[in-house]
Amino acid sequence: xRDVLSVIHRIRIAxxxxxxxxxxxxxxxxxxxxxxxxxxxxDVSFASAAALCSALxxxxxxxxxxxxxxxxxxxxxQREKAERRANIDDLSGCLNRRRFxxxxxxxxxxxxxxxxxxxxxxxxxxxxxxxxxxKMINDGFGHASGDxxxxxxxxxxxxxxxxxxxxxxGDEFAIIVDDTDHRSLDHRIRRFCQELAAELxxxxxxxxxxxxxxxxxxxxxxxxxxxxxxxxADVALYVGKRNGRGNITYYHKDMEREHAEQRQIARDxxxxxxxxxxxxxxxxxxxxxxxxxxxxxxxxxxxxVGGYVPPDKFVRVAEQSDMIDRLGEWVFRRACRDLKAxxxxxxxxxxxxxxxxxxxxxxxxxxxxxETRCDASRxxxxxxxxxxxxxxxxVLRTLRELRAMGFLIALDDFGTGNNSFAxxxxxxxxxxxxxxxxxxxxxxDKISQVFVTAVGEIAKALGMSVVAEGIETEEQHACAxxxxxxxxxxxxxxxxxxxxxxASIAGQAAG
Numbered sequence: 001x002r003d004v005l006s007v008i009h010r011i012r013i014a015x016x017x018x019x020x021x022x023x024x025x026x027x028x029x030x031x032x033x034x035x036x037x038x039x040x041x042x043d044v045s046f047a048s049a050a051a052l053c054s055a056l057x058x059x060x061x062x063x064x065x066x067x068x069x070x071x072x073x074x075x076x077x078q079r080e081k082a083e084r085r086a087n088i089d090d091l092s093g094c095l096n097r098r099r100f101x102x103x104x105x106x107x108x109x110x111x112x113x114x115x116x117x118x119x120x121x122x123x124x125x126x127x128x129x130x131x132x133x134x135k136m137i138n139d140g141f142g143h144a145s146g147d148x149x150x151x152x153x154x155x156x157x158x159x160x161x162x163x164x165x166x167x168x169x170g171d172e173f174a175i176i177v178d179d180t181d182h183r184s185l186d187h188r189i190r191r192f193c194q195e196l197a198a199e200l201x202x203x204x205x206x207x208x209x210x211x212x213x214x215x216x217x218x219x220x221x222x223x224x225x226x227x228x229x230x231x232x233a234d235v236a237l238y239v240g241k242r243n244g245r246g247n248i249t250y251y252h253k254d255m256e257r258e259h260a261e262q263r264q265i266a267r268d269x270x271x272x273x274x275x276x277x278x279x280x281x282x283x284x285x286x287x288x289x290x291x292x293x294x295x296x297x298x299x300x301x302x303x304x305v306g307g308y309v310p311p312d313k314f315v316r317v318a319e320q321s322d323m324i325d326r327l328g329e330w331v332f333r334r335a336c337r338d339l340k341a342x343x344x345x346x347x348x349x350x351x352x353x354x355x356x357x358x359x360x361x362x363x364x365x366x367x368x369x370x371e372t373r374c375d376a377s378r379x380x381x382x383x384x385x386x387x388x389x390x391x392x393x394x395v396l397r398t399l400r401e402l403r404a405m406g407f408l409i410a411l412d413d414f415g416t417g418n419n420s421f422a423x424x425x426x427x428x429x430x431x432x433x434x435x436x437x438x439x440x441x442x443x444x445d446k447i448s449q450v451f452v453t454a455v456g457e458i459a460k461a462l463g464m465s466v467v468a469e470g471i472e473t474e475e476q477h478a479c480a481x482x483x484x485x486x487x488x489x490x491x492x493x494x495x496x497x498x499x500x501x502x503a504s505i506a507g508q509a510a511g
Contacts, residue, residue: 089167091147092154100166100174104226107176111220121220125185127175128215128233129153132245134171137208139359140394145205146171152206156196160188174230180218182250189214189248208392211246213237222251235259242320265309265317272301273326280334281496285348285467285489293487294346294380297335298496299327319354328355329364335379336372338499348380348410353387356395362402376406380431384412388427399428410467415451424458432459434485436470442479449483456484 087099095103107124114121131137131149138146150171157165157175164176179185193212200209215237223229232251238259240249272278279302282295301309318324328351335347355361369376381402387395388411399409410431415438424432434452441448452468459466468480471490480488494502 089154092150092167092173093158094154094173095164095166097166097168100164100168100176101226103164103166104174104176104229108219108224108226108229112224115220122178123180123219123221125177125180125216125218126229126233127173127177127189128217128230128237129157129173129175130213130215130237130241131171132210132213132241133357136357136359136394137206141205141208145208148203148206149200149209152200153196153212156192156199160192174233180221182216185216186248189216193248208394210392213240213245214248215240215251216248217251238262238320242316262317262320265314266321266323268303269301269314269318269323269327273323273330277302278330278334279498280331280338281498282338282344282347282502283489283496284494284502285487286493287488288481288486290493292345294348295344295502296348296382296489296496297331297338297350299331299350300496315352319352324352324354325358325360325364328352328361329368332365333368333372336368336374339374339378340372342499342502344378344502346378346380346408348382350382350412353384356383356387356398357392362398362405365402365405365407376402377408380408380410382410382412382433385414385416396428403428403430413469414455424462424464429464431465431467431487433467433469433489434480436490439468439470439476439480439485439490440472442483443473443475449479452480452483452485460484 087095089096094100104126107122111121111123131153134146134149137149150167153173154165154167157163157173160175162178166174168174177185177188179188193214197209197211200206215233215235217223217229217232217236219229222232232255235255236249236251239255240247242262243249279300280297281300282297284292285294285296287293299311299315301311301314303309315324315327318327332349335349338344339347351361365376368374383399391399403409408430409428410433411427411429412433413435414432415435432455434455438448438452442452452466456466465487466485467487467489468477468483468485469489471477471480471488471492473492476490477488477492
């Protein structure tokens, strides 16, 4: 703004100077016209002086007018630059939030006006885009890498025909699309995502990019004003993230109820952490001779009416926020306390994918171990196969660091993902826990028998141990043992119970 005012000041000075000299030039020019009629020497001298002054004045006028033109061009350039700063996000090149919302408001107002006049409307779709695990990119690869991701996203969005792109803040973008046909739109969005991923993953600086989640809402079908339309796209985005991120999720009215329920669970869970309403129950894991080899810590949340909230209902909600870090610390701290109180042989603790993908997990575990004076070698950290399938180099480095600290690593729910065998050779794991969908069909299903046997042979060759989950009958136990399992977990060997309830089993194992 200071630059623009400076240019305006210079224009004023130039204008005043040019005006004065123009007046002088006109006066002397008139005198020059009188010159040819002079009859005396004095008249001739006066006419010559007048002509000379006229020429000088004209030259002075030109010397002021030319800079004036240059200054005016500078002024226009400064004004255009100021307008760009007011409307465009410097980093991404997209519209800033204020300008984007003005355009969205105007488009929706036009739709409403046309509806009132019963004219054909140009309906639109709003895309709300969020970069998955953007904080991890910044923390793991540096803020310059995060900026490169935002620039690439903005550049590709601006290149799409019929898209009006804005950056709302942070890693959140919004796009107005002149199309409400979900089928054709879905094809365009997926192509956009694929091309963006191909560009970013080919570069060393942006290899931490994992994709985007997109919430979609249309106007006027879903909402008639910008606030409601953004809110509905945000609801769809939240639902997509809750279902695993990397999704394109289209808003529908049932999501409102689901979203409200999830928000209520998040509030109640936060209160449960503060009021200490959470518990850990422990399920036995036995060895070949039935001895207690370990216990798995399973989180339980007792609600206000005395029942329990299912873990799959609240853990996923916690994973959508920083609450998963607080929840994870509470679980590990309580497991350390129970280990010292009951003296379990070993405790298995589940670690979520969201915890593994940030840089706070290792420092938290170190701190809790130091404060509780527990040893990492008494714990197994369980991660699901689906998390490992999507593991970045940073996640694999974290797993290796955890093993170096003394933790053992177990691959949980093995067999539920894809390309499982290809992972085993390079994974830093000690136990493979075969999913119950295989172990509970061992008696009759040939494919399950072949699969479990193959896992047992590969695990033996790689120095890993196989744990059979979901064992409910003696026949399943026998089949799993024949197939190569060396540890067993399931209702046959005990349900999850409070720590004191399994203390007697621990005492028998110690004896």
